[in-house]
Amino acid sequence: MANQKIRNFCIIAHIDHGKSTLADRILEKTQAVASRDMEEQLLDNMDIERERGITIKARAVALDYTAKDGETYRFHLIDTPGHVDFNYEVSRSLAACEGALLIVDASQGIEAQTLANTYLAVEADLELVPVINKIDLPSAEPERVAREVEDVIGIPCLDAPRVSAKMGTNIEEVLERIVTDIPAPQGDENAPLQALIFDSYYDSYKGVIIYVRVKEGTVKTGDRIRLMATGAEFTVVEAGVMSATEHINKGKLEAGEVGYITASIKSIGETRVGDTVTLAENPCAEPLPGYRKVSPMVFSGIYPADGAHYNDLRDALEKLQLNDAALTFEPETSVALGFGFRCGFLGLLHMEIIGERLEREYDLDLVTTAPSVIYRVTLTSGETVMIDNPSNYPDPAKIDTAEEPVVKASILAPKEYVGGIMDLCQERRGVFKDMQYLDDVRVELHYTLPLNEIIYDFFDALKSRTRGYASLDYELAGYEASKLVKLDFLLNGEIVDALSFIVHQDKAYPRARKIAEKLKENIPRQLFEVPIQAAIGGKIIARETVKALRKDVLAKCYGGDITRKKKLLEKQKEGKKRMRQLGSVEVPSEAFMAVLKFDDDK
Amino acid sequence: MNGLYIHVPFCAKKCPYCDFYSQSYRAAAAESYVSAVCRNLRAIPQDVRFDTVYFGGGTPSLLTAAQTDAMLAEVRSRLSPGAEITMEMNPRTMQTEKLMGFKAAGVNRISVGVQSFQPEVLSLLGRNHSPEDAKDAILRAYQCGYENISLDLMLGLFMQDADSLDRDLAEALALPVTHISAYLLKIEAQTPFGKTPPDMLSDDDTAARYLQLHDRLTKAGFSHYEISNFAKPGYESRHNCKYWRCEPYYAVGPAAHGCVGHVRYAVPKDLSAFCAGKLQETYITDENACGREDRIMLGLRLSEGIVPDDALMRRAKPLMPQYLVTENGRLRMTPEGWLVSNSVLAALL
Numbered sequence: 001m002a003n004q005k006i007r008n009f010c011i012i013a014h015i016d017h018g019k020s021t022l023a024d025r026i027l028e029k030t031q032a033v034a035s036r037d038m039e040e041q042l043l044d045n046m047d048i049e050r051e052r053g054i055t056i057k058a059r060a061v062a063l064d065y066t067a068k069d070g071e072t073y074r075f076h077l078i079d080t081p082g083h084v085d086f087n088y089e090v091s092r093s094l095a096a097c098e099g100a101l102l103i104v105d106a107s108q109g110i111e112a113q114t115l116a117n118t119y120l121a122v123e124a125d126l127e128l129v130p131v132i133n134k135i136d137l138p139s140a141e142p143e144r145v146a147r148e149v150e151d152v153i154g155i156p157c158l159d160a161p162r163v164s165a166k167m168g169t170n171i172e173e174v175l176e177r178i179v180t181d182i183p184a185p186q187g188d189e190n191a192p193l194q195a196l197i198f199d200s201y202y203d204s205y206k207g208v209i210i211y212v213r214v215k216e217g218t219v220k221t222g223d224r225i226r227l228m229a230t231g232a233e234f235t236v237v238e239a240g241v242m243s244a245t246e247h248i249n250k251g252k253l254e255a256g257e258v259g260y261i262t263a264s265i266k267s268i269g270e271t272r273v274g275d276t277v278t279l280a281e282n283p284c285a286e287p288l289p290g291y292r293k294v295s296p297m298v299f300s301g302i303y304p305a306d307g308a309h310y311n312d313l314r315d316a317l318e319k320l321q322l323n324d325a326a327l328t329f330e331p332e333t334s335v336a337l338g339f340g341f342r343c344g345f346l347g348l349l350h351m352e353i354i355g356e357r358l359e360r361e362y363d364l365d366l367v368t369t370a371p372s373v374i375y376r377v378t379l380t381s382g383e384t385v386m387i388d389n390p391s392n393y394p395d396p397a398k399i400d401t402a403e404e405p406v407v408k409a410s411i412l413a414p415k416e417y418v419g420g421i422m423d424l425c426q427e428r429r430g431v432f433k434d435m436q437y438l439d440d441v442r443v444e445l446h447y448t449l450p451l452n453e454i455i456y457d458f459f460d461a462l463k464s465r466t467r468g469y470a471s472l473d474y475e476l477a478g479y480e481a482s483k484l485v486k487l488d489f490l491l492n493g494e495i496v497d498a499l500s501f502i503v504h505q506d507k508a509y510p511r512a513r514k515i516a517e518k519l520k521e522n523i524p525r526q527l528f529e530v531p532i533q534a535a536i537g538g539k540i541i542a543r544e545t546v547k548a549l550r551k552d553v554l555a556k557c558y559g560g561d562i563t564r565k566k567k568l569l570e571k572q573k574e575g576k577k578r579m580r581q582l583g584s585v586e587v588p589s590e591a592f593m594a595v596l597k598f599d600d601d602k
Numbered sequence: 603m604n605g606l607y608i609h610v611p612f613c614a615k616k617c618p619y620c621d622f623y624s625q626s627y628r629a630a631a632a633e634s635y636v637s638a639v640c641r642n643l644r645a646i647p648q649d650v651r652f653d654t655v656y657f658g659g660g661t662p663s664l665l666t667a668a669q670t671d672a673m674l675a676e677v678r679s680r681l682s683p684g685a686e687i688t689m690e691m692n693p694r695t696m697q698t699e700k701l702m703g704f705k706a707a708g709v710n711r712i713s714v715g716v717q718s719f720q721p722e723v724l725s726l727l728g729r730n731h732s733p734e735d736a737k738d739a740i741l742r743a744y745q746c747g748y749e750n751i752s753l754d755l756m757l758g759l760f761m762q763d764a765d766s767l768d769r770d771l772a773e774a775l776a777l778p779v780t781h782i783s784a785y786l787l788k789i790e791a792q793t794p795f796g797k798t799p800p801d802m803l804s805d806d807d808t809a810a811r812y813l814q815l816h817d818r819l820t821k822a823g824f825s826h827y828e829i830s831n832f833a834k835p836g837y838e839s840r841h842n843c844k845y846w847r848c849e850p851y852y853a854v855g856p857a858a859h860g861c862v863g864h865v866r867y868a869v870p871k872d873l874s875a876f877c878a879g880k881l882q883e884t885y886i887t888d889e890n891a892c893g894r895e896d897r898i899m900l901g902l903r904l905s906e907g908i909v910p911d912d913a914l915m916r917r918a919k920p921l922m923p924q925y926l927v928t929e930n931g932r933l934r935m936t937p938e939g940w941l942v943s944n945s946v947l948a949a950l951l
Contacts (some may be wrong), residue, residue, distance in 0.1 A: 286720055527921065550809035552944040555786040555830045558622065559658045560607055560845045561859040561868070562900065563887045569899060572948040584920070 003256040004184045008213065009129075010093055012110035012118055013103035014471065018133040022103060022165035022174070027076065029171050030063040040471050060096075060199075060211055060258050062241035062248075067179045072305035075178060075260035076241075078118070078198065086346065087475060088294055089199070092274045095290055096198045096258060099127040101174065102149070106132050106140035106162070109148050110438070111412055115291040116473035117580065120155055129181050130157045131174055135163040152438050187255030188583060191226070192284040193217035195253070195261075195277040200268050202322035206238070208265035208423025209247070210583040213275055214259045215288060220252040224280040225263060228287040232270045233280050234263035253482055268325050293327045297405070297476065298351055298371045298455050299388040301498065302358070303340030303579070305365035305589045310339045316362035319470040320354060327354060332389070336498040336582055337367055337592070341423045342389055345371075348455050367580075367589045370501045373451045376479050390500040396537060403479040404504075405451040408433075411462065413470035415443045420465040428453035429504060448477060450504070487512055490533040491517065491585045498592060512542040515595045524592035530585050578602030603653040603682060605844040606849030608639060609858035614694070618728040618794035619756075621858035623871040624660040633875040635855075636669045642757045643676035643758050643881050644853045650852070652681040654841035657709075658858075659725075674708045686711055686840045687928050693731040696739035701746040702867060710767035711750040711839075712743055719773035720766060723759060726800055737777060742779040744782035752781035757815070758808050759787060767811055771818050780837035780843035784815055786863055803886065809941050827905045829940045846900045848892040854882065866891045871894070890930020899947055907934025917950045 063075040080093040094100065100121045104110055121128060130149050130165035132142045142162045149157040161173040195212040204207050212219075219225065221238045240249040241259040253259045265271060273294065276287035300444040304313045317329050328344035345351040350369060358364050375387045377394055378401045387393055409430070411421055415437070425432070425447045433446035447460075454474065462470050485508050499519075503511055512534035519532050523546045534542040557565050579586035612627040612635075624887065625631070655677065657670070658794060674687070681687075688711040689704060696714070704712075711743040718724055719733040731739075737751075743751055757767070774782060786808060789799050816826050824832035828846065831839065845861075846850050853860030866888035868874065874884055894911075901908035910918065910933040918926045918933055925939035925946050939946050 275689075337721075397615060401880065527925065527949065532798065545808075549805075549942050549945055551786070551805040552942045553786065553940060554944060555788065557845070557903070559609060559656075559857075559859055560851055560853070560861065561858070562845065563866070563868070564897075565899065566888070567895075568944060569895075569947055571950065572944055576948055 003187065006074050006076070006185055006256045007099070007178050007182050008076045008078065008185055008256075008258055009098045009099040009101060009178060009182050009571055010080050010097045011101045011103060012080070012114060012121060013133075014105070014108075014114045017103050017111075017114070018165045019103055019106070022101070022131070022133060022163070022171075023077065023079065023164050025168055025171045026075075026175065027063065028062070029175060029284050030065045030170075054301065057179040060242055062243060062258070065179070068176060069179070072180055074257075078258065087120070087425075088292065089273055090117055091124065091290065092128060092196065092198045092329075094121050094124040095288070096196055097126055099129060099178070102128050102130045102153075102155075104145055105150055106134045106142045106145050107137050108443070109145045110152055111471040113442075115152070115412065116410065121500075122251050127182050128153070129174075129177050130155060130160040130243040131177075132157075132160050132162045133165055135162045135169065135569070136167050148439055158497050185256035187216045189254040189256075191216040191255070193223075193279045193282040194218050194276065194288060195219060197227070197271055197273055197275045197277060198289050199273060200325075201266055203262075206262045206264075208262070208268050208271050209279070210261045210263075210265070211273050212253070212256050212261055212377070214256050214473055215254050216284065217279070218252055218254045219261060219277070221249075225261070226283060227271060227276050227277055227278045228283075229272055229275040229291055229293075230270050233266075234265055236261055236263050238262045257367060268322060269473045272325060274413075285493075294346065296326060296328050296346060297451065298345045299342060300345075300351060300368035300371040301334060301337065301340050301389075302329075302355070303334065303337040303367045303369075303498075305367050307338045309364060312362065313341065313358070313364055314360050314365075316364060317343070318359060318360075323352075328349065333575065334369075334391075334498045336496045336580060336587075337369070340367075344388070348459075365589070367498075367592045369498050369592065370595070371455045373405050373455060374500060375405075375484060375502060377401070378403075379459070387502070389484055390502050391497055393502055394499075395451050396485070401481055402484040404482045405482060406448050406477050406480050407451050407454060407474040408449045408477045409449050409454070409472060409474040411445045411447070411470055411472050412438070412442060413445075413466050414441055417466040417470060418443055418445065421445060421462065421470060424458075424461055424465055425449065428458060428534045429506075431578050449474070450480075450482065451476070452502070452504075485536045488535045489515065490531075490535060491519075491582055491587065492530055493533075494583050495535075496582055496587075499595060508536055509541055516544040517543045519591060520544040522545055522594045523585070523587055526586055528584065585598055603849075604650055604862075605654040605656065605841050605849065606652045607656050607658060607841075607851055607853050607855075607858050607860065608662075608664060609853070609855035609869070610657055611635070611856050611871075612658040612659065612664045613661045614664065614692070615728075615730050619790070620818070621793050622660065625662070625873050627664045629861065630667065631680070631873065631877070632665060635664065635873065636672055638877045638879070638882070639854055640676050641671050641880065643673065646852060647880050648680065651680050651682055652677060652678075652685060653851075654844065654851075655681070656686070656687045656841040657689040659690050661692045661695065661715075661778060662689050662834075663700070667700055669706055669773055671707035671936040674805055678708070681708075688713055688752075688839070690715065691739070691743075693736040693739035694729055696742060696743055698746060701743050701748070705746060709753070710748070713752040713781075714739075714740055714743070716753040718762075719770050722761060723756075725754060725765070726798060728794075729785055732913040735774070736771070736845070738770070740777045740779065748841060750781070751777075751779045752783060752839070753777070753779050755782060755784040757784055757786050758803055758813055760803055762803060762811065764811070766771075767814055769821075771815070775822050781831070781833045781839065782819060782824060783831050786812065791802065809871065813937060825905065826937065829903050829943065843904065846904045848900060856882075857939055858883075859887070861891055864892045865889055874910040895951055898950060902904065902933070902935050902943065902947070903940075905934055907932040909933075921946060921949060 011019045040279050066072045078093050080090050103351045163170040194216040195214045199211040200208050219239050221236050228491050236340040239253045239261050274291035279283045321327050326346050328343040332342040378384045379398050380400045382388045383488040412443050430447040430449040436444045484502050484507040485505050486506050487503050488495045516532050529548045530546040532544040533540045554565050579588055613624040613626045687709050689709045689712045691714050716736040717727055725865045789795050820830045826832050827838050856873050856876040859868045867886050869882045871885055885932045
C-alpha cells in the first residue's frame with residue numbers, strides 16, 4: 001500500500017468526553033468489525049478500564065475507509081492512555097502518529113488533561129483535528145466550546161465536526177477530515193529499518209507482541225532485529241496489523257505503517273516503550289529520539305492479608321509484570337505484616353489499578369502500606385542515598401540534607417473555586433507559580449507541589465472542593481530540599497514498622513494526631529488497654545488509648561443449648577485469624593488501610 | 603445420673619426480647635403436646651435414671667397440674683430420691699390452687715420470670731405482670747411450701763442505672779428466694795427488639811452494673827456460682843450445672859436440646875410435628891461433645907472452674923489475675939473475666 005493512502009492518528013480526550021465511544025463508531029463506520037461483534041467500548045479491554053472509563057494500555061487497530069474521493073484509505077487508530085501517570089506512554093503513542101483527533105465535550109469544554117495531552121501532541125508536531133462531541137446533550141454549547149478551543153489552543157475550530165458519538169451523528173464528517181486534514185506518513189521503505197515501539201504486551205502463545213510504527217525501511221518475517229536501547233536481538237516470526245479483533249500476519253511492515261511484530265520474545269523488560277527497532281545486519285545510524293527508561297515514582301509495601309498467600313501474591317505480581325514493565329517489585333519483610341513485596345508504580349492510579357487487579361483477578365486479600373516517594377538524602381559522610389521505604393530512612397543525626405521530589409501541577413477549574421484550590425495547594429505546601437484565565441469562566445493555575453503531598457488524597461480533596469469540576473495534570477520537576485522527618489507509630493510501646501512514613505516536619509503533628517485517632521477507631525477493644533503513640537525519633541507527639549474490652553459474654557445459655565456458644569467461639573477464633581498479632585495487640589488488616597485515607601475536611 | 607429437660611413451647615404472650623421457641627397457648631394443642639411428651643418419656647429406656655427434671659419454656663406453668671402430673675408419672679419410678687424438679691413460671695399463672703397441684707405432682711423448685719420490680723422496665727420488656735403480681739406470686743409459692751424459689755432478673759436497658767439495680771435487688775432480697783438468675787439483655791435479630799431495639803446501656807455501664815450485682819448479692823450471702831446465676835449455699839441449680847459439667851441430659855419437646863453419651867442432639871422447632879409424630883425426631887448437633895474444648899468453654903462458666911492442663915495454663919498466665927485465677931489446683935474466671943469470657947475463651951483455645 002502506498003504511503004499516500006495511510007493515515008495514522010490517535011484520539012485525545014478528557015475522561016468521560018467520549019473517546020471510546022467515538023472510537024467504537026469509527027470502527028463501525030469503517031466496517032472493521034461487524035456490529036454484532038461489537039462490545040461497548042471495544043478498544044478498552046480490561047474490566048477496570050471499562051469501569052473507570054479510562055484507557056490504561058495503548059492499542060492500535062487498522063481500518064479501511066473508502067472516502068468520498070472514491071479512494072480506499074488505511075487508517076491506523078492508536079488508542080492512548082489518558083492519565084498523568086502514563087504521560088510518557090502517551091508521548092510515545094503520539095510519536096507514532098501524524099495527527100490527532102481532539103475531542104471536546106460540547107457542554108464541558110476543555111479540561112486539564114485534554115490540554116496536557118494537546119501540548120504533547122503539539123510538541124510531537126501532530127496535525128490536530130478538533131471534534132466537538134456530545135452535541136445531543138441539552139446543555140451542549142458547541143459554538144462556545146469551539147471558540148474556547150480557538151482561544152485556548154489556538155487552532156481553527158469553528159468548522160470542526162459537531163458530532164454525537166453516542167447517537168452516531170456526523171461520524172462520516174470526522175472520517176473525511178482524517179483523510180483531508182491529517183498528512184500521509186513520510187519515510188522510505190528502502191532505508192535502514194527504524195521502527196518506534198509504542199506498546200507491547202505478553203501473549204502466552206506468541207511471546208511478547210510489540211506494537212510499532214515503522215518510520216523508515218521495511219521489516220519482514222525472518223529478519224534479525226535489534227532493539228537499540230537494550231541491544232537484544234530476535235528473529236521476526238510475524239509482522240502484521242491488528243484488526244479490531246485479531247492480528248493479521250502480513251509477513252512484512254513498511255515505512256508509514258503501524259502494526260505488530262512477534263519474535264519469540266520472552267520478557268517485555270526487553271521491549272521498552274520508546275525504543276527503536278532496527279535490523280541487526282543493516283542498522284540505522286541513530287535511534288529515534290525521545291526514548292527514556294520509565295521508572296516508578298511511588299512505592300508501597302503490598303502484603304497478603306493472610307500470610308499463607310505469599311506465594312500466590314508473588315505469582316500474581318509476576319504475571320502482571322509480564323504486561324507492565326513499569327511495575328517493579330522486590331521481596332520485603334515487615335515485623336508487623338510478615339512477608340510481602342515493595343512495589344514501585346508510575347503514580348497513584350497505577351498503584352490503585354495494580355491493587356485492584358491483584359484483588360479482583362487473582363482473588364487476593366491485601367494489606368497495602370502508605371505510599372512513599374523516593375527521597376534523596378545526603379549523609380554527613382557526603383554519601384547520597386535514595387530512600388523509597390521509610391524503614392530505611394537514616395538516623396536524623398547522620399543526615400546532612402534531605403530532598404523530596406516536586407511536581408509542576410496544572411489545575412483547571414471554574415473561577416469560583418480558585419479560593420478553595422489555593423487553600424488546598426497552600427495546605428499541601430504548594431508554591432504558586434501563575435494563573436491564567438482561559439475565558440470568562442475558567443482558570444488555569446500552576447503550582448509547584450511536593451509529590452508526597454499529591455500521592456495521598458490530593459485529587460479527591462481537589463474534586464471535593466470544586467464539586468468535581470477541577471482537573472489536574474502534573475509532571476515531575478526534580479528535587480527540592482525539605483525538612484523531612486520519619487513518623488513512627490507505637491502500639492503498646494512497640495513500633496509498628498508498616499505504619500511508619502516520611503513527612504514534612506510541619507505536617508507531622510496534625511497527621512500524627514489524625515492517624516492515632518484513626519487507629520483508635522479501627523483497633524477493636526481487647527482484653528487489655530492498648531496505648532497508641534506517634535513518635536518522631538524518641539519523642540512522643542500524639543497519643544490515644546484503646547480502652548480495655550468491658551463486655552463480651554454470652555450471658556444466657558439456655559436449656560442446655562450450647563450450639564450457639566460453640567458457633568460464637570468458632571467465629572471468634574476465625575476473627576482472630578484475620579487479625580495481625582503485634583506483640584500482645586491484635587490489629588485488623590483494615591486498620592492498616594484506614595490510616596492511609598486522610599479526610600480532607602478535618 | 604441423668605438430667606431431663608422438657609421444653610414446653612407455649613406462652614400467653616410472646617415477649618419482644620425472647621427468641622426461644624414458643625406458640626400461643628391453646629388448650630387442645632397443650633393436651634396433644636402432653637400426650638406426645640408422655641409417649642416420648644415412655645420411650646426412654648427404663649434403666650435410665652434421673653436426678654433432675656426441668657420444665658423450661660415457653661411458659662410451662664400454663665399447663666395444668668394434671669398435665670404436669672401425667673408427664674411426671676411417666677418418669678416417677680425412675681427418679682432418684684430427692685430429685686430436683688424445676689418448673690419455670692410466669693407470675694400471672696401462679697394461683698394457689700395451681701401451685702398446690704404442681705407441688706403435689708412433684709415440682710420442688712420453681713423459677714419465676716420477674717425480670718424487674720419497676721413498672722416502666724416491665725412495660726418496656728413487654729411483660730404481662732406488675733411488680734406486685736410477681737411479689738405476691740412468690741410469697742404465695744412460699745406459703746404453698748416451695749422452699750427452693752429462683753427469680754430471673756434482666757439487665758441492660760438504658761434506664762437501668764445503678765439506683766435502679768439497687769432497688770431491684772432490695773426487692774428481690776426481701777423475698778424468700780434461694781436463687782437469682784440475672785441475665786444481660788441481648789438483642790436477638792429475629793425478635794421485635796431486633797427490629798426496633800430499645801435504648802441500651804453502654805458496654806462500660808453494663809459491665810459496671812454486672813460488677814455491682816456481683817458485689818451486692820455476694821454480700822447478701824449468695825454465691826456467684828455461674829456467669830449469670832447466684833444461689834444461697836446448697837441451692838445451686840443441679841440441673842443447669844449438668845450442662846456446664848458435661849453430664850448427660852435428655853431432651854423432650856420441640857426445640858429441646860440434650861446431650862447423651864457425648865453426643866449433643868436437638869428436637870426440631872415444630873410443635874405440630876412433635877405432636878403428630880409417634881416419637882420425636884432428633885438431629886445431632888455435635889457428635890464429639892464433651893471434649894477438651896467443651897469442658898473448658900463450659901466449665902469456666904462455673905465458679906468452681908476446671909482442672910487445667912499445662913497447655914491451658916500457659917495460655918491462661920497472661921490473663922491472670924485480672925480475668926483468671928487459680929485456687930486449689932483449679933482454674934476459674936473472675937467476675938471481670940466472665941464479663942469478657944468470649945474473648946478470654948478465644949485467647950485460651
